[in-house]
Every structure is written in structure tokens, then in C-alpha cells.
Amino acid sequence: xxxxxxxxxxxxxxxxxxxxxxxxxxxxxxxxxxxxxxxxxxxxxxxxxxxxxxxxxxxxxxxxxxxxxxxxxxxxxxxxxxxxxxxxxxxxxxxxxxxxxxxxxxxxxxxxxxxxxxxxxxxxxxxxxxxxxxxxxxxxxxxxxxxxxxxxxxxxxxxxxxxxxxxxxxxxxxxxxxxxxxxxxxxxxxxxxxxxxxxxxxxxxxxxxxxxxxxxxxxxxxxxxxxxxxxxxxxxxxxxxxxxxxxxxxxxxxxxxxxxxxxxxxxxxxxxxxxxxxxxxxxxxxxxxxxxxxxxxxxxxxxxxxxxxxxxxxxxxxxxxxxxxxxxxxxxxxxxxxxxxxxxxxxxxxxxxxxxxxxxxxxxxxxxxxxxxxxxxxxxxxxxxxxxxxxxxxxxxxxxxxxxxxxxxxxxxxxxxxxxxxxxxxxxxxxxxxxxxxxxxxx
Numbered sequence: 001x002x003x004x005x006x007x008x009x010x011x012x013x014x015x016x017x018x019x020x021x022x023x024x025x026x027x028x029x030x031x032x033x034x035x036x037x038x039x040x041x042x043x044x045x046x047x048x049x050x051x052x053x054x055x056x057x058x059x060x061x062x063x064x065x066x067x068x069x070x071x072x073x074x075x076x077x078x079x080x081x082x083x084x085x086x087x088x089x090x091x092x093x094x095x096x097x098x099x100x101x102x103x104x105x106x107x108x109x110x111x112x113x114x115x116x117x118x119x120x121x122x123x124x125x126x127x128x129x130x131x132x133x134x135x136x137x138x139x140x141x142x143x144x145x146x147x148x149x150x151x152x153x154x155x156x157x158x159x160x161x162x163x164x165x166x167x168x169x170x171x172x173x174x175x176x177x178x179x180x181x182x183x184x185x186x187x188x189x190x191x192x193x194x195x196x197x198x199x200x201x202x203x204x205x206x207x208x209x210x211x212x213x214x215x216x217x218x219x220x221x222x223x224x225x226x227x228x229x230x231x232x233x234x235x236x237x238x239x240x241x242x243x244x245x246x247x248x249x250x251x252x253x254x255x256x257x258x259x260x261x262x263x264x265x266x267x268x269x270x271x272x273x274x275x276x277x278x279x280x281x282x283x284x285x286x287x288x289x290x291x292x293x294x295x296x297x298x299x300x301x302x303x304x305x306x307x308x309x310x311x312x313x314x315x316x317x318x319x320x321x322x323x324x325x326x327x328x329x330x331x332x333x334x335x336x337x338x339x340x341x342x343x344x345x346x347x348x349x350x351x352x353x354x355x356x357x358x359x360x361x362x363x364x365x366x367x368x369x370x371x372x373x374x375x376x377x378x379x380x381x382x383x384x385x386x387x388x389x390x391x392x393x394x395x396x397x398x399x400x401x402x403x404x405x406x407x408x409x410x411x412x413x414x415x416x417x418x419x420x421x422x423x424x425x426x427x428x429x430x431x432x433x434x435x436x437x438x439x440x441x442x443x
Contacts, residue, residue, distance in 0.1 A: 042316075049317025052310045053173060054158070057137040057150030058274025059306045065139070065148030068189040074128075075146045076121040082190055085121025091133070092118075092167040095179030095215055097160045100169050102132035111164055134158050134171060151272055153264075153314070156180060156218065157243040174244030174321035178216035178401040183237070186210050198291060199226055213237040216402040220271055221382045224283065224292040230378050238379060238406045245323030245394040248359050249366070254391070254406030255383035256367045261315040268307045269300050276300075276307020282384045323394030323443075330397060331441040339439025342432055349417075349426055349436055360393040360443065374423035379406055394443050413437045 064070050069082075076085015088098075100108055110116050117123055125146045128138025135155025139148040159177045163169035167179075186192070187210040195206045199222075209228040213219060217237035222228060227236050238254060246252065252260050262280075269278040283289050283298035292298065345352040356362055367387035370377040380386045388406070396404075396413070404410040410419060417436050421428045428436070 045313045045316040046320055048310075048313035049315070049320075050173070052314045053153045053317055054134075054171070055131065055137065055152055055154075056310060057152050058268050058272060058276060058310070059150075060273045060275070061137070061139055061148040061150035062275075063194065063273035064150050064189075067191065067194050068186070069191050070186075070189040071138070071146045071149040072190055073188050074121065074149065075125055079122050079125055080145050081121075086124055086188070087119045087121050088116075088123050088127065089118040091124055094181050094185055095177055096136065096167070096185075097134040097158070097177065097179075098127060098164075098168040099132050099134050099160065099171050100164045101171065102130050103127075104130075108164055111168060134160065135177075153243075153267075153272075156182065156240045172324075174242055174318070175324075176216070176240045176242040176399045178240065178399055180240065181213070181215045182218050182240075183210035183213035195223075198223060198295065216240055217408075220267070221379075223270060224289045224297065225382055226291045227382065234407075236378075236382075239399075239402050239408050242323075242395060242399055243318055244321040245392055246321075247319040248363070249361055249392050250364060251366055251389050254389055255380055256385060256387060256389035257383055260318055261311050264311055264314055264318075265307060269302075270297055274307050275302035276305050277302065288382075288384075323392075324398060326397045326442055332438045333442070335435045335438035336442040337439075338432075339435035339437070339442075342428070342436050343439055348432065349420070349428060350424075351420075351436070354390045355393055361390040366390045374419065375405070375409075393440060396443055397441055413440050 072081035073083055074086045075081030076083055079085060086094075092098075100111075103111075107116070124133075125138070125140065125144065127133050128136060128146060128149070129140040129144065131137070135152050135158060137150040137152060138146055139150075141147050154171070154173065156177055157175070158171055158173050159175045159179070160167065160169035161172055187207045192203055192206045192210075195210075196203050199206065209222070212228070212235040214235065214237070216239055217235065218240055219228070219235070219237040222236065229236055241253065246260055249260075251258065252263055257263070258266075258280075265276065265278050266280070268274040269276045278300045279298070281298045283292040286293035289297075341347050342349045343351040343355075345356075354362055354366075354368070366389055367385055368390065369387055370380050373388060375388075377386065380388050400413075402408045404413065404416050410416045414433065414437050417428070417433045417440075420426065421433065
């Protein structure tokens with residue numbers, strides 16, 4: 001398993017330290033061996049979860065390769081596919097990222113010096129053969145021909161640090177890839193017949209809808225309710241969320257359908273088209289989810305099940321991903337201290353009434369009606385509970401691109417503060433608003 005060659009040596013060394021402590025404890029009390037087993041299980045779960053998050057496509061190459069034939073569009077006619085192909089430069093423009101740790105050192109040096117032809121689709125195939133394209137699993141034969149392709153969790157929920165070049169560097173697992181144009185990538189496939197059949201609309205309409213999403217957005221509900229656009233004509237897609245800082249947070253996603261592991265199952269089986277099990281009878285509601293109900297998405301079973309056995313470790317790894325600390329000098333510390341006092345539940349802004357530190361969401365059922373937060377109910381109405389989740393706020397600085405709230409309706413943090421100041425009649429001064437923004441940037 002590819003990820004283990006990177007992760008397990010580090011984890012094993014760390015585990016040895018804990019093992020020594022546990023053995024010492026065993027000399028003092030009888031439960032020491034059990035504690036050792038707990039720590040061993042912890043590191044094993046994290047290693048397995050990282051492997052799944054980064055590299056496991058759950059058998060979905062049958063969909064992305066065999067049915068959409070996306071690999072043919074990537075390779076191009078000159079490399080056994082169709083059309084011009086997708087060169088590395090084009091892939092990077094679409095927001096795909098390259099993991100420098102998967103590259104030979106000589107190739108990294110050539111990239112740094114600009115000596116790699118990034119306009120050649122054959123180079124993209126080579127990068128896929130190295131497992132270097134973050135979130136994309138290439139199936140390359142011994143002759144170097146791309147035979148199929150699949151996707152992993154890391155496609156949307158990882159980026160890189162750009163340490164080699166823009167879009168090329170060390171992985172940052174859990175970060176929202178707000179550069180990724182998922183819709184445009186799918187629309188580039190030679191066939192979108194599965195979506196035509198599912199949604200009951202012409203091929204051109206499917207491609208137009210996919211292209212309407214734009215960078216950093218995805219519409220998971222499209223294949224459930226068939227609603228491609230908002231009532232105002234805007235795209236129904238929402239921003240890709242980060243997957244870090246979720247430990248202790250109850251309901252996940254902007255409309256709170258379920259926990260992390262629920263969404264892992266739903267996305268793996270329905271959105272990524274992996275071969276697994278998903279049970280949610282709420283999707284049998286033909287009034288709310290006509291597409292899902294018509295296609296039996298409320299009870300999906302595959303044998304063998306390639307998803308369910310991976311959910312526990314995947315969940316464990318994601319909960320271990322911390323929200324990254326803001327860079328030094330990226331916010332005004334004194335202003336942030338003043339903003340923290342305003343943010344407190346007994347402060348003037350009262351933000352912590354809902355965004356309870358240190359989770360920065362409510363412990364428990366963290367949902368609110370649209371009226372409670374002063375926005376429309378479009379996305380909420382597409383979910384079972386018809387509410388919006390109180391978003392955890394740690395690491396906001398990592399996903400400022402694309403705007404804030406589920407659909408990016410607020411361009412800046414100041415716009416968010418202005419909204420609540422107006423909606424809740426807080427009476428904040430201009431300085432107080434700036435102080436709140438600096439505090440949010442510090443989380």
C-alpha cells in the first residue's frame with residue numbers, strides 16, 4: 001500500500017515512545033497491556049485512514065473510467081485516448097494538485113528549473129503512474145498506457161503547499177481545494193451518459209450545469225433532487241468545505257445531514273460512485289429527493305463492499321486532522337484580543353452563543369433555521385432537517401478563496417460581520433467590526 005511507505009515509519013517511531021510508557025505503566029497496574037493495545041490501535045487506525053483518504057478510490061474506476069471514459073480525455077489521442085488530452089499545465093489550471101513527495105528527486109529539480117514540458121499530456125500520464133496527482137488514481141499498464149482512472153477523498157479535501165511550484169508541493173490533507181473545478185473536469189469526459197440517464201436531461205444540459213459550478217464548488221444534492229440552479233438563476237453548487245478541525249463537532253456539512261462517517265459513506269457510494277453500502281431511508285422521500293427515490297439511493301448495496309470496512313479508520317484519520325494555525329503576522333494580535341471579548345457569549349457581538357469555544361459550534365444538535373440566521377432557505381430545503389449548521393470556525397484563513405457561508409455569498413469576513421450586525425441589530429462600531437474580523441483570522 002503506497003501511503004504506508006510515507007506514513008508508517010513516522011507513526012511507528014511515535015508509537016514506540018508510547019509503547020515504552022505503556023510498558024512502564026504495566027509494571028504498576030494490571031491495565032498497562034490494554035493501554036498499550038489502545039495506543040497501537042490508534043496509530044494503526046491513523047495510518048490506515050490516511051491510506052484510504054489519500055489513495056483509495058473504492059473501485060470507482062468502473063464509473064470514472066469505464067462509463068465516463070475520463071482517462072481517454074486525460075491521455076489524449078496521441079497517447080491512446082481521444083482529443084488533445086489534458087496537459088499538466090491545463091490540469092493545474094483546473095485546480096488539480098501534484099504531490100512532490102511522490103516524485104523522484106531528479107524530477108523535482110527539473111520542475112524547479114522549468115525543464116519539464118507541462119504542455120504534454122504524456123507527462124500527465126506519467127504523473128498518474130507515480131500516484132502524484134492528488135486525489136486522482138491512475139491505472140497505467142506496463143506499457144505506460146492509461147487504462148482507467150478513479151478519484152479519492154483527497155481530490156476535493158486536500159491541497160499542496162506550492163513549495164516546488166504553484167500547484168506542486170507537499171500535501172495538506174483536510175484543506176478545502178478551492179481551486180478545483182470539479183464540474184469542468186467531469187464535463188471534459190467523453191461521455192456524461194450516466195448523468196443524462198439519471199437526471200433525464202440532454203447531454204448539453206448536463207455539461208452546461210457542470211460548467212456552471214466554477215472553482216471550489218460542488219453540488220452533492222444534484223443527483224438526489226435534480227435541482228441544478230437556485231430560484232434566482234445562480235448555480236446550486238456550494239463551496240467545498242475543509243475536512244480538518246472536526247473532532248468534537250456533531251453534525252457536518254452546511255446543512256447537517258449527518259456525522260463525518262455518514263458523509264464519508266454517502267460521498268464514497270453516491271458521489272464518488274464507489275462500491276459500498278449506504279442506508280438512509282430519508283432518501284426514499286420522492287417529494288424532497290425525487291432522483292434519489294427513483295433510483296433506490298436510500299438503500300444501496302454492493303458485494304464485495306469496498307467502502308464500509310474503510311469507514312472507521314477514515315473517520316479516525318479525519319478527526320485527527322487539526323485546523324492549521326494562522327501564519328505569523330497574518331492578523332493584528334491586539335485587535336484580535338479586543339475582538340475575542342466582543343465574540344464572547346456575554347460580549348457585544350455574542351458570537352460564542354452559537355460558536356462555542358473551543359469547538360466554535362454548538363456541542364450537540366448544531367442546526368438553525370434560515371430565519372434564525374437571516375438568509376434564504378434554498379440549500380436548507382434540500383436537506384432532511386431543512387436547517388443550516390453552525391460552522392466551526394477554526395482555520396478560516398485557509399479557505400478565504402471563494403467567499404464565506406455555504407455558497408460563498410459573503411465575499412469577505414467583514415461582509416459576514418456586517419450581515420450579523422445588521423440582522424441582529426448589534427450596533428457595532430467600525431473599529432469593533434474590524435476587531436472581530438482580526439479575531440476570526442486568528443482562529
